[in-house]
Amino acid sequence: MRRDLLDILCCPVCKGALILTVTEENADEILEGSLRCEACSVSYPICEGIPNLLPKSPAED
Amino acid sequence: MPDMDDQVYQPEADTFLLLRAAEREVRPHDRVLEVGTGSGRVAAGLTKAADSVVATDINPYAVLAARSCGVETVRCDLAAGLAGPFDLIVFNPPYLPTSPEERIDDWLEYALDGGPDGRWVIERFIRDLGRILSPYGRVLLLVSTLTGLDAVREIFAAHGFVSFIVDEEPLEGERLYVLRATRDFCRINATG
Numbered sequence: 001m002r003r004d005l006l007d008i009l010c011c012p013v014c015k016g017a018l019i020l021t022v023t024e025e026n027a028d029e030i031l032e033g034s035l036r037c038e039a040c041s042v043s044y045p046i047c048e049g050i051p052n053l054l055p056k057s058p059a060e061d
Numbered sequence: 062m063p064d065m066d067d068q069v070y071q072p073e074a075d076t077f078l079l080l081r082a083a084e085r086e087v088r089p090h091d092r093v094l095e096v097g098t099g100s101g102r103v104a105a106g107l108t109k110a111a112d113s114v115v116a117t118d119i120n121p122y123a124v125l126a127a128r129s130c131g132v133e134t135v136r137c138d139l140a141a142g143l144a145g146p147f148d149l150i151v152f153n154p155p156y157l158p159t160s161p162e163e164r165i166d167d168w169l170e171y172a173l174d175g176g177p178d179g180r181w182v183i184e185r186f187i188r189d190l191g192r193i194l195s196p197y198g199r200v201l202l203l204v205s206t207l208t209g210l211d212a213v214r215e216i217f218a219a220h221g222f223v224s225f226i227v228d229e230e231p232l233e234g235e236r237l238y239v240l241r242a243t244r245d246f247c248r249i250n251a252t253g
Contacts, residue, residue: 012141051136
């Protein structure tokens with residue numbers, strides 16, 4: 001995902017803002033990392049450049 | 062990993078009808094969202110025409126397929142993980158009426174199964190539109206006679222949108238339509 005995609009993403013559950021953590025990126029985009037919703041205490045993974053915003057329960061986190 | 066083509070809805074007549082309508086509709090400065098992109102064919106076809114194109118799918122194979130077409134892709138249920146706003150939202154929904162006995166539990170099922178009346182996913186999509194569509198945003202939705210054109214237009218109306226047919230094409234045993242929907246500013250107070 002490109003970094004500016006973050007502006008239009010939200011938590012799939014509470015629709016709040018997400019906090020981006022990057023573990024791997026190249027010149028164009030973020031390849032690995034996570035998107036965390038503090039309100040829900042859930043982190044959503046970014047794998048191979050694709051954010052996965054399917055809801056999960058805090059227990060799975 | 063199963064063969065991707067078996068798990069992702071491949072471009073068909075409905076795909077190309079929606080793409081044709083979207084190419085006519087899209088403007089250079091549109092922020093475009095394709096919901097349920099599948100192969101990514103429609104979103105990829107719009108990337109040169111618009112400043113920003115994002116696509117979603119719930120199917121892990123579909124998001125990989127769309128990304129390999131050069132589309133910015135998010136895995137989520139419909140538009141659940143997106144805040145928007147978007148100026149143009151396009152969706153070729155799962156619209157086949159499907160009874161519980163007919164269901165096959167695989168990823169391709171998500172691309173086809175519209176629930177008992179074919180409108181289950183469409184209704185969820187329309188219900189969430191107000192949250193992500195810009196004030197003068199437009200929506201293009203592919204609908205089949207199997208889904209019930211008037212019933213879908215009624216769902217749009219119930220949620221404060223006005224819709225018109227902008228393209229259509231006969232298929233064997235059904236007819237495909239592209240509905241263009243916008244906020245109904247004449248009724249905005251009535252619908253909240």
